[in-house]
Amino acid sequence: MVAKISLGNSLYGALVYNGEKVNKEKGRLLDTNKIYNDGSGTINIHRAYEDFLRWMPAHTKTERPMMHISLNPHPDDRLSDTDYTRLAHEYMQKMGLGDMPYLVFKHEDIDRHHIHIVALRVGTDGKAVSDKNNFYRSKDICRELEKKYNLHPAEQQKVSPDTPIKIIDPSGDLKRQVANIVKLVGMRYRFQTMGEFNAILSLYNVKAEQTDGCVNGRIYHGLVYFATDNAGNVIAAPFKASRIGKFASRTAIDGRFERAGKEIGDKGLAHHTRRVVASVLAQSSGMDDFIERLKAERIDVLFRHTEEGRIYGVTFIDHNTMCVLNGSRLGKEFSANAFEQRFNSASSETLPVAAPDIENHVENSDRQDNEDNAFTDDGFSAGNSHQHSVGNENSGRDYDDYLPSIPGLDLFQTGPGFDPEEEAFYRAMQRRKKKGRRPKF
Structure with a gap:
């Protein structure tokens, strides 16, 4: 017992x-x-x-x-x-x-x-x-x-890095299942943002949501976790991180973000994913073919779509290196806009397809990752790995910039991704305007 x-x-x-x-x-x-x-x-x-x-x-x-x-x-x-x-x-x-x-x-x-x-x-x-x-x-x-009372001896099951991660069973103990999934994902995978964290959790029908607020003058930052069905619909009341364990807390997850960034950078883990994705992309005839070919290489790719069908986000889950990477981290050739042009643009059918310049990104990976972090494709729609399309009503905001007005509602309201060049130009013009202002006396 x-x-x-x-x-x-x-x-x-x-x-x-x-x-x-x-x-x-x-x-x-x-x-x-x-x-x-x-x-x-x-x-x-x-x-x-x-x-x-x-x-x-x-x-x-x-x-x-x-x-x-x-x-x-x-x-x-x-x-x-x-x-x-x-x-x-x-x-x-x-x-x-x-x-x-x-x-x-x-x-x-x-x-x-x-x-x-x-x-x-x-x-x-x-x-x-x-x-x-x-x-x-x-x-x-x-x-x-x-x-x-002649009962069978029972010990609490110990979770180890080798324990298989199982998808949520709605008829089982949801709290325990969510706790095991969060713990194993944290032990096994590297992710640097909430969007990437949710991407890997979604494969097992779990999603996380940040809760920020102020109670009695004290500011708090927390996390809650939801069990979902295969369509990403919540099937039970949320579980506060404090009810699951310290490993699921906001502090623990933020710490994993920081450590993952260092490990991915120091070990060059993103380079492996970039090479495989580039090779598969050059051979793919379309989105479905691209997804299936990557699966054969033990990489899941999750696309996010607006209601109009435009691709606004993409995340890669590399089960070989245990890394979760937004497309923008791999380079502009793997960004949401690039895949939108490749798979959805009417003119893409007539354009020849060339493999991305891998070596150039390998040499400039640190610079590229830093530049693209400001325009991360971090939105995510919960669901399993076979579901890569989702509708959206908030068509102008990136996931990491979005904060729900009411905690617990509409976590995954995301919009189409920004164009980095346009955004950088806009910011540069804003800085010039500020510099050109005369001081008031």
């Missing part, structure tokens, strides 16, 4: 989470301790919250007064509701929490049924039950209960 313990300060949030499972008939309330229970298996969230508050001290120095525990028996164990209830009470007693107010829920939303316990960890005197060595104590208690 595997136990997971989370400490927090959002008691109401924990009640709502479990209450929604019950309301959707994917769970039921098994038992309570010092909290009202009418025996129907349902829960009145408001009344339960009020009952908890009666046990909450008026003053406490404990910042995280509640705990959310999940007990997960081995999938081969078949337990009755009575068994689950007995396990929950014995576990809480052995953890020193037997006298605290708590609720025991059974979750049936996945094949592996399990229980959740929502409890206070602060007594009426304001003192918290010690959480020292919680992990080791909990593990020993689980082993003890397994032997007592």
Whole structure:
């Protein structure tokens, strides 16, 4: 049996989470301790919250007064509701929490049924039950209960760089799947922007969104993660990075951006992708042929389209070097505008196709990457690797410049890419105008 313990300060949030499972008939309330229970298996969230508050001290120095525990028996164990209830009470007693107010829920939303316990960890005197060595104590208690009730030994699955990454299964434990995907992608791939991060996540039906704001005068920068279907549609409520793990936090991902940039530059990893893409492009008869030929070379390419069908972004995922690269990082020949002219321009059918000048880009890769970063094709539409077309209503903004007006909505509103030469000319003219202004006295 595997136990997971989370400490927090959002008691109401924990009640709502479990209450929604019950309301959707994917769970039921098994038992309570010092909290009202009418025996129907349902829960009145408001009344339960009020009952908890009666046990909450008026003053406490404990910042995280509640705990959310999940007990997960081995999938081969078949337990009755009575068994689950007995396990929950014995576990809480052995953890020193037997006298605290708590609720025991059974979750049936996945094949592996399990229980959740929502409890206070602060007594009426304001003192918290010690959480020292919680992990080791909990593990020993689980082993003890397994032997007592003849349960199969179960250990938490360890994630390693060799663990295969699996696409989201909507019928499974979404939170765990999202966590595993984010962790494995972070361990295995190199990416330098949120767009590139989302490109690789999309292959497994996950997407990430930045959340920036200000609460009580404090500025915060966070991330939330979504599970999606094959069409990129969100299929569940978002998971905050803090619920997934430190490896999924904004700080951790920003750190990976910085390290990836150095590794790609120092090892020249982009050169490999550039050479292969150039070779395949010279042999391809069209977009579909180009995509399939690259797949044979273990490179996924994701095109992004406006509603009118214009290509405004392209991202390459090289599974050989484990690098995710926007087209602009490889050079102008691989930018969104170049592919638009190649595959969508009416005149492209009559123009001879020449292979891009690879050596020139190899010699000037650092300069080219720096120039193109200002015009990155970083927009992305979630979906799997076979979906390379998406509609768009915001037809004038690049992904990295776009910030949603309401957190959680329209993450992937992107527009056609900029023309670097036109943009550079415009900026140069703006600087000249500023220099030519006379000072005011």
